[in-house]
């Protein structure tokens with residue numbers, strides 16, 4: 690398919706214009722006009738770009754792209770090498786940040802819940818709300834997360850405590866912890882953790898699980914790639930460049 694058609698479709702699907710984001714959403718770096726194969730990944734790191742070239746990708750779709758608010762504008766160093774690589778090989782780069790977190794069917798939050806065998810029952814702003822059919826201990830819930838994400842989460846809270854109501858927001862959303870506590874959930878799950886997150890969790894009596902920024906944001910972009918493959922007959926490959934954070 691033509692790059693312009695893919696770009697229009699993605700912007701419409703993810704309603705990119707609705708979001709006031711920290712980066713431009715959509716086509717960030719232009720390349721080939723004709724798209725047969727897409728590669729998806731969490732972050733447009735050099736590792737991912739090189740793997741995408743090996744995989745003969747015409748376009749790379751990521752959650753974390755480039756041109757973040759407040760970043761230095763000069764095209765030097767790492768930024769220069771990444772852009773040069775894309776331009777030299779005419780690989781298109783699409784990035785969708787907040788629009789991909791929030792999408793009700795393909796988004797990171799919904800897809801993380803699905804990966805954990807759960808379904809989202811409501812939203813409080815950016816937080817996905819989940820209610821378990823029957824309570825389980827924080828310890829057994831953390832074990833499920835470890836099995837499903839293949840990464841050991843960092844758990845703050847009493848492991849024997851029963852869990853029934855959950856709030857979830859992927860990535861570096863630990864700053865929403867007080868919002869989660871105000872929503873009266875038993876546990877809040879996000880990707881990263883800060884020093885103060887521990888104190889807020891302890892003092893609110895709500896458990897906190899840091900399940901990994903990368904680990905919690907692998908699923909939205911994959912779902913988007915699969916959706917495009919089915920809709921337009923494109924080849925799609927998800928490439929996971931491991932990140933312990």
Ligand SMILES: [Zn+2]
Nearest residue numbers: 860861902906
């Ligand atoms: Zn993120």
